[in-house]
Amino acid sequence: MTEKRIDGKAFAARLRERIGERAAEFAAKAGRKPGLAVVLVGEDPASHVYVRNKHKATVEAGMESFEHRLPAETSQDALLDLVEQLNLDDKVDGILVQLPLPDHLDEQSVIAAIAPDKDVDGFHVVNAGRLATGGEGFVPCTPYGCIMLLKDRLGDLSGKDAVVIGRSNIVGKPMAQLLLNENATVTIAHSRTKDLPEVVRRADIVVAAVGRAEMVKGDWIKPGAVVIDVGINRIERGEGEKARLVGDVDYAGAEENASAITPVPGGVGPMTIAVLLRNTLVAAHRREG
Numbered sequence: 001m002t003e004k005r006i007d008g009k010a011f012a013a014r015l016r017e018r019i020g021e022r023a024a025e026f027a028a029k030a031g032r033k034p035g036l037a038v039v040l041v042g043e044d045p046a047s048h049v050y051v052r053n054k055h056k057a058t059v060e061a062g063m064e065s066f067e068h069r070l071p072a073e074t075s076q077d078a079l080l081d082l083v084e085q086l087n088l089d090d091k092v093d094g095i096l097v098q099l100p101l102p103d104h105l106d107e108q109s110v111i112a113a114i115a116p117d118k119d120v121d122g123f124h125v126v127n128a129g130r131l132a133t134g135g136e137g138f139v140p141c142t143p144y145g146c147i148m149l150l151k152d153r154l155g156d157l158s159g160k161d162a163v164v165i166g167r168s169n170i171v172g173k174p175m176a177q178l179l180l181n182e183n184a185t186v187t188i189a190h191s192r193t194k195d196l197p198e199v200v201r202r203a204d205i206v207v208a209a210v211g212r213a214e215m216v217k218g219d220w221i222k223p224g225a226v227v228i229d230v231g232i233n234r235i236e237r238g239e240g241e242k243a244r245l246v247g248d249v250d251y252a253g254a255e256e257n258a259s260a261i262t263p264v265p266g267g268v269g270p271m272t273i274a275v276l277l278r279n280t281l282v283a284a285h286r287r288e289g
C-alpha cells in the first residue's frame with residue numbers, strides 16, 4: 001500500500017537532480033550557466049534562512065547564484081535601480097526579491113519593475129494574467145509544487161472537488177487557478193467563509209494556506225481526501241528548547257481520514273525551492289531562444 005505521508009523532501013530532491021542534469025546540458029550548449037539573482041532587503045531572520053537555502057540549492061543544481069543583500073533602510077529608488085540593472089544583465093535569467101520587504105518599501109511596485117520574463121516567482125501581474133488566461137508565463141513556486149504532488153498521487157485531477165483555504169496572491173489565488181486549469185471544481189475559502197468545516201468535508205482535495213497553526217481539524221477531512229498543508233507555523237516552547245514547526249492542519253487527526261497528506265516540515269516546503277530552480281531553467285531556455 002502506498003504510504004499516506006507524501007514525502008515532499010524526497011520528491012523535491014529527485015526534481016532538483018533532474019534540473020541539475022538539464023542545467024548542465026544548458027551550460028554546455030549556451031556556454032554559461034543559468035543564473036538566478038536573489039535580492040534580500042533587511043534583517044528578517046526567516047528570510048535570511050530562506051535566501052541561504054535558495055543560494056545553496058542554486059549552486060548545487062549547477063546554476064549561478066547572484067545574491068544582493070541590502071540594508072533595511074534601502075530606499076525604494078535604490079531597490080528599483082538594482083532591479084533594473086538585473087533586468088538588463090544577460091547573465092541573470094531569473095530575479096527573485098525576497099518578501100516581505102521592510103514597511104517603507106512598496107512591494108507591488110517593486111514586483112511590477114521585474115521584467116516578466118525574468119519573474120521566476122510568478123508574482124508579476126503579467127504572469128498572474130497569463131496563468132488566468134492560459135498563456136505561457138511563470139507560475140508561483142509553492143502552488144506549482146503542490147500541483148506536482150497532487151498529480152503524482154491522484155493522476156488526473158479532472159472533476160475533483162478541491163477546496164483552497166486562503167486567498168493570498170502568493171499561494172491561495174494561483175493555487176485555485178492551477179486547480180481550475182486541471183479541471184477540478186474549485187472553492188476558495190477564507191476568513192469570512194461560513195461553516196468552513198462543512199465546506200472542507202465536501203472536498204476530495206484540501207489545500208490549506210492560511211498561516212494558522214493546526215486550524216484544520218481531522219474530522220473536517222472526508223475519508224479518502226488528499227490534504228496538502230502549505231502552512232509553516234512556529235510554536236515556541238520553553239526556555240532553551242527549539243521551536244516546533246506545525247502546519248495549518250492537525251496532522252495526526254487528518255491522517256486518520258485522508259488517503260494522503262503532506263507533513264510539516266518535509267512536505268510542501270522543499271518543493272518551493274525545486275520549482276524556483278525549474279522556473280530559472282525555463283527562463284534561461286526561453287531567453288536563449
Ligand code: GUN
Nearest residue numbers: 096097098099100121141
Ligand atoms: N517569501 C516567502 N515565500 C516567498 C517566495 O516564494 N518568494 C519570495 N520572493 N518571497 C517569499
